[in-house]
Amino acid sequence: MSLEIRQITDEEVEASEFITAYSFNSPERRDLTKAVERSKSFYPTGWSLASFEDGEMTAFVRSIPFAARINGRGLSYAAVGPVVSLPQHRRKGHVGAILRQFLEQMRENGQVLSGLHTPHPTLYQRYGWEIASMAHTFKFPPKEIHFKSEPKDRGYIRMLKADDWAQANRVYRLHSAKRNGPLHRGEVWWRQAIFGGGFLPDPSDVALWEDATGEPQGYVVYYQPARPQPHESEFWVREIVALTTDAYLNLLLYIVRHDLPKEIAINAAPDDPFYSLVDDARHVKVEEGYDLMNRIVDVEAALKLRPPANPELDLEFALQLSDRTAPWNEGTWLVNQSDGEIAVEKTNAAANLKMSTMTLAPLYNGFLTPTAAAFAGRVEADSEESLATADAFFATLHPPFCSDGF
Ligand SMILES: CC(C)(COP(=O)(O)OP(=O)(O)OC[C@H]1O[C@@H](n2cnc3c(N)ncnc32)[C@H](O)[C@@H]1OP(=O)(O)O)[C@@H](O)C(=O)NCCC(=O)NCCS
Incomplete structure (x- = not known):
C-alpha cells in the first residue's frame, strides 16, 4: 500500500469537500455543488494537503495564511481547518502525517505560529498545539436585563451591508491595535466569513454605531436564524467591537432591545466587563470553554x-x-x-x-x-x-x- 501526501488539484476539490461535508455531517454532503464552488472561490488548492492511499484521497487538511496580533503586532499565522479523514481510513496515521508535513511547510513559509479550533485537544497536543485561549458566552433573557451605566451620547445605529465591510474593518483594526489573538481580516474574509455567516446557514447582521459627530466607534455582528416562532429563536452575538464606552453601551442596548428571542447569547473576550454592567446578575448564565489551540511553529x-x-x-x-x-x-x-x-x-x-x-x-x-x-x-x-x-x-x-x- 502506498501513502502519498500532497496538495490537491482542482479536479480533486470535490473529493476533499466530500470528506469535509461527510466528516462534519453537513447537509451539503448530499449535494456538493455549493461547497465546491465556495472552495474554488475562496481557498486556493495550495493551502491544502491531502493523503492518498493507492491513489484514493483518505484525509484532507487546509491551512489558511493569516496574520494574528501578538501584543498588537501581526505575526504570520497558519489557521488550520478543516482537518478531516474518511471513517474507513481513520486511525491509520494519515492526518498525523499531514500535520507533520504542514509544520515543515509552515516553517518554510515563514509562518511562525499556527492555530486551530477542535473538539479533540489530545489529538493536536501530540503535534505541539496547546490550548491558548478561553471563550466566554453570556446568556440571558433580553427582557430581564438592565444596565447600571447609561451612555452619554445616544448616537446612531446603521446597518451595514457586505459592501460596507471596510467601515467595520477600520474600527476592528483600531480595536486590535494592542491586542492578542485578533486575525488580520481581508475583504474576502469580511464578505464570506463575517457578513456571509461563514459556517452558519444564513448571513449575519452587522450594525455600526456612530457618535453624534458621525464618527464610527463600534459595531456588532449578530445572527438570528429565521424561525416561524420568533419568541423561540436563538439570537447569537458573535462579536461586539467598541472603541469607546458610549459605543459599547449603545451597542449592548441595541442588542437587548431585540426583545422577542427567548435568549440572547453574547460571545465575549475574557476582559469584557458585561457581567459587572448588569444590575441583576442572576439573569445571566456564563459559559466558559477552551477556544483556540496554538502552536509555536x-x-x-x-x-x-x-x-x-x-x-x-x-x-x-x-x-x-x-x-x-x-x-x-x-x-x-x-x-x-x-x-x-x-x-x-x-x-x-x-x-x-x-x-x-x-x-x-x-x-x-x-x-x-x-x-x-x-x-x-x-x-x-x-x-x-x-x-x-x-x-x-x-x-x-x-x-x-x-x-x-x-
Ligand atoms: C479527528 C480525525 C480528523 C482524526 O483522523 P485520523 O485519520 O483518525 O487521525 P490519525 O489516524 O492520523 O491519528 C493521529 C493521532 O491522533 C490520535 N487521534 C485520532 N483521533 C483522535 C481523537 N478524536 N482524539 C484524540 N486522539 C485522536 C490517533 O490515535 C493518532 O495518535 P498516535 O499516532 O499516537 O496513535 C477524524 O476522526 C475525523 O475526521 N473526525 C471527524 C471530523 C473532526 O472531528 N475533525 C477534527 C476537527 S478539528
Whole structure:
C-alpha cells in the first residue's frame, strides 16, 4: 500500500469537500455543488494537503495564511481547518502525517505560529498545539436585563451591508491595535466569513454605531436564524467591537432591545466587563470553554518578533525546549531583551527554564504565566527569579481572544 501526501488539484476539490461535508455531517454532503464552488472561490488548492492511499484521497487538511496580533503586532499565522479523514481510513496515521508535513511547510513559509479550533485537544497536543485561549458566552433573557451605566451620547445605529465591510474593518483594526489573538481580516474574509455567516446557514447582521459627530466607534455582528416562532429563536452575538464606552453601551442596548428571542447569547473576550454592567446578575448564565489551540511553529523567529509588553525592562533567561514534531525548535535558547530589542540565539549555558514547545504556546500569547505553568508542573525552573523574569518577558497587554472561526 502506498501513502502519498500532497496538495490537491482542482479536479480533486470535490473529493476533499466530500470528506469535509461527510466528516462534519453537513447537509451539503448530499449535494456538493455549493461547497465546491465556495472552495474554488475562496481557498486556493495550495493551502491544502491531502493523503492518498493507492491513489484514493483518505484525509484532507487546509491551512489558511493569516496574520494574528501578538501584543498588537501581526505575526504570520497558519489557521488550520478543516482537518478531516474518511471513517474507513481513520486511525491509520494519515492526518498525523499531514500535520507533520504542514509544520515543515509552515516553517518554510515563514509562518511562525499556527492555530486551530477542535473538539479533540489530545489529538493536536501530540503535534505541539496547546490550548491558548478561553471563550466566554453570556446568556440571558433580553427582557430581564438592565444596565447600571447609561451612555452619554445616544448616537446612531446603521446597518451595514457586505459592501460596507471596510467601515467595520477600520474600527476592528483600531480595536486590535494592542491586542492578542485578533486575525488580520481581508475583504474576502469580511464578505464570506463575517457578513456571509461563514459556517452558519444564513448571513449575519452587522450594525455600526456612530457618535453624534458621525464618527464610527463600534459595531456588532449578530445572527438570528429565521424561525416561524420568533419568541423561540436563538439570537447569537458573535462579536461586539467598541472603541469607546458610549459605543459599547449603545451597542449592548441595541442588542437587548431585540426583545422577542427567548435568549440572547453574547460571545465575549475574557476582559469584557458585561457581567459587572448588569444590575441583576442572576439573569445571566456564563459559559466558559477552551477556544483556540496554538502552536509555536518557529520558536526562534516567534520570540524575536514578539513585541515586549514592558520594553523598558532589560531581561535575560535561557530556555530549554523539547519538541518531537518540530525538532528545529529543540535545544536551549538564550533570550535577551534590552533597550526594547529582543535577541534569541542557541546557547550551551545551563537552562533557567525547561519545557516543551507545546507548553510555550499558552505562555507566548499570555494565556498562562510561566509561574502558573510551573505551579502546574509544566515548567521546570531553576529559581523563583527565573520565573519572575519570564513572567515579565511574556507579559501581555490584553488576555488572548480571537472571535474568528476557521
Ligand atoms: C479527528 C480525525 C480528523 C482524526 O483522523 P485520523 O485519520 O483518525 O487521525 P490519525 O489516524 O492520523 O491519528 C493521529 C493521532 O491522533 C490520535 N487521534 C485520532 N483521533 C483522535 C481523537 N478524536 N482524539 C484524540 N486522539 C485522536 C490517533 O490515535 C493518532 O495518535 P498516535 O499516532 O499516537 O496513535 C477524524 O476522526 C475525523 O475526521 N473526525 C471527524 C471530523 C473532526 O472531528 N475533525 C477534527 C476537527 S478539528
